Amino acid sequence: MRVEQxxxxxxxxxxDKVAVVAGRDRLSYGDLDRMSDRLAAGMLGRGVSRGDRVVxxxxxxxxxxxxxxxxxxxxxTFVPVNPSTKAEKLAFILENCRATAIVTQGRxxxxxxxxxxxxxxxxxxxxxxxxxxxxxxxxxxxxxxxGDHMPALPPPGITLDLAMLVYTSGSTGFPxxxxxxxxxxxxxxxSITTYLDSREEDVILNLLPISFDYxxxxxxxxxxxxxxxxxxxxxxxxxxxxxxxxxxxVTGLPLVPxxxxxxxxxxxxxxxxxxxxxYLTNTAAALxxxxxxxxxxxxxxxxxxxxxxxxxxxxxxxxxxxxLAEHPDSVGIAIPGTEAYVxxxxxxxxxxxxxxxxxxxxxHVMRGYxxxxxxxxxxxxxxxxxxxxxxxxxxxxxxxxxGFLYFIGRRDDIIKTRGEKVAxxxxxxxxxxxxxxxxxxxxxxxxxxxxxxxxxxxxLSPGSQITEKDVLRHCAAxxxxxxxxxxxxxxxxxxxxxxxxxxxRLIEEEVMEAAE
Numbered sequence: 026m027r028v029e030q031x032x033x034x035x036x037x038x039x040x041d042k043v044a045v046v047a048g049r050d051r052l053s054y055g056d057l058d059r060m061s062d063r064l065a066a067g068m069l070g071r072g073v074s075r076g077d078r079v080v081x082x083x084x085x086x087x088x089x090x091x092x093x094x095x096x097x098x099x100x101x102t103f104v105p106v107n108p109s110t111k112a113e114k115l116a117f118i119l120e121n122c123r124a125t126a127i128v129t130q131g132r133x134x135x136x137x138x139x140x141x142x143x144x145x146x147x148x149x150x151x152x153x154x155x156x157x158x159x160x161x162x163x164x165x166x167x168x169x170x171x172g173d174h175m176p177a178l179p180p181p182g183i184t185l186d187l188a189m190l191v192y193t194s195g196s197t198g199f200p201x202x203x204x205x206x207x208x209x210x211x212x213x214x215x216s217i218t219t220y221l222d223s224r225e226e227d228v229i230l231n232l233l234p235i236s237f238d239y240x241x242x243x244x245x246x247x248x249x250x251x252x253x254x255x256x257x258x259x260x261x262x263x264x265x266x267x268x269x270x271x272x273x274x275v276t277g278l279p280l281v282p283x284x285x286x287x288x289x290x291x292x293x294x295x296x297x298x299x300x301x302x303x304y305l306t307n308t309a310a311a312l313x314x315x316x317x318x319x320x321x322x323x324x325x326x327x328x329x330x331x332x333x334x335x336x337x338x339x340x341x342x343x344x345x346x347x348x349l350a351e352h353p354d355s356v357g358i359a360i361p362g363t364e365a366y367v368x369x370x371x372x373x374x375x376x377x378x379x380x381x382x383x384x385x386x387x388x389h390v391m392r393g394y395x396x397x398x399x400x401x402x403x404x405x406x407x408x409x410x411x412x413x414x415x416x417x418x419x420x421x422x423x424x425x426x427x428g429f430l431y432f433i434g435r436r437d438d439i440i441k442t443r444g445e446k447v448a449x450x451x452x453x454x455x456x457x458x459x460x461x462x463x464x465x466x467x468x469x470x471x472x473x474x475x476x477x478x479x480x481x482x483x484x485l486s487p488g489s490q491i492t493e494k495d496v497l498r499h500c501a502a503x504x505x506x507x508x509x510x511x512x513x514x515x516x517x518x519x520x521x522x523x524x525x526x527x528x529x530r531l532i533e534e535e536v537m538e539a540a541e
Contacts, residue, residue: 064095066176075100119144131155202395313457363387440469461489
């Protein structure tokens with residue numbers, strides 16, 4: 026199966042069912058199918074060919090959903106890019122993947138036009154909603170998808186074709202393009218919808234950017250099962266989002282830790298306020314166990330899934346909700362149809378309790394990084410069988426005797442202090458155990474005696490009166506002495522990535538600049 030078949034099948038079964046809610050707009054599966062057919066025909070008419078790359082540079086809007094499926098129906102590969110991306114980075118992506126076209130909105134047209142100067146491969150722009158500097162040679166979205174004509178489209182390709190190219194930031198330099206085939210995406214979406222028990226009756230609220238694979242898969246998985254997707258652009262106004270949840274009777278809510286922290290700070294949110302919320306998921310970074318327990322109190326009728334994943338394979342593990350109480354600090358087991366194991370430097374599985382690098386086997390593992398064989402060889406290594414490559418996640422884990430997996434830290438995050446190795450995640454988990462801490466990050470600061478001194482950077486909940494002495498006393502009572510921070514910095518909030526994850530890298534840069 027190819028990914029666009031998700032939409033075709035749901036439109037055939039449920040043509041009049043609401044597929045996407047975006048603001049005041051409500052589109053049926055039939056609407057999405059017809060409009061994406063017309064846009065695909067328009068792209069083909071402008072020269073898009075099978076295997077071409079088309080960048081989708083928009084915010085969370087229904088037009089982006091139509092565009093994703095239109096690109097796939099045209100046999101091309103879609104490349105989602107966050108709308109906050111600056112012109113220099115967008116130019117790199119356009120030039121690196123040699124994009125044939127870019128889909129964007131009028132308000133982003135100036136940035137797109139600046140980026141296109143360095144990307145001669147771009148032949149035309151699909152412009153949504155208005156005119157702008159990028160209109161030269163453009164294809165108007167609204168005019169193209171309107172009308173009653175039903176174009177006949179050529180066969181788009183096979184399952185081994187690239188469905189999407191998702192650029193992910195690395196520790197250095199410009200981002201790498203993760204190559205995901207239709208086979209990869211179908212396998213990942215099928216596995217996740219299986220353990221979530223996804224149904225066509227579900228109503229999924231997506232606040233996450235569809236340029237972020239966690240948000241993108243909400244689009245794909247709702248189409249796969251025939252559910253309804255409620256698109257929102259951000260979590261900037263939490264009360265408005267909660268009202269939306271009630272109005273639409275939302276059954277599924279994907280979160281990242283910063284969103285969970287905001288929910289837990291809302292004093293007017295009473296436990297049991299959303300009896301229709303069937304499940305809640307978390308990824309991007311592990312939720313502190315204290316937050317998981319508090320969320321379960323707040324949403325007593327809701328199944329909470331703690332998960333771990335990478336763009337390079339979408340999802341690695343999930344913790345079945347029935348195991349949450351016994352293993353609250355675990356990210357669970359391999360998703361259905363895949364394997365996850367902890368291995369040493371040579372790729373050999375290690376015994377329970379031993380820390381090593383997590384390796385992933387399965388049909389959801391990427392094909393590699395776009396035209397970057399060196400990075401691909403570092404990430405994909407020969408597996409236990411001669412016909413396969415497995416993914417090296419770059420993350421340290423351990424497994425217990427029952428096979429549950431525990432995240433220790435990123436390879437590059439480990440802090441060496443006093444000759445000991447400290448995983449920031451372990452210290453951050455202890456910090457979240459102190460009532461009143463809303464956000465926490467731990468970084469290493471160069472120290473002539475210790476090598477690196479551990480610094481905690483925290484943001485407090487409204488009304489909290491916690492002092493540095495309180496933080497250090499709490500850490501000393503819950504951590505080994507070499508893990509206890511030597512200093513604490515208080516902030517109103519911590520910097521975040523585009524996906525809403527606390528950015529330890531940005532904090533490190535700020536700390537280093539302040540020290541100079």
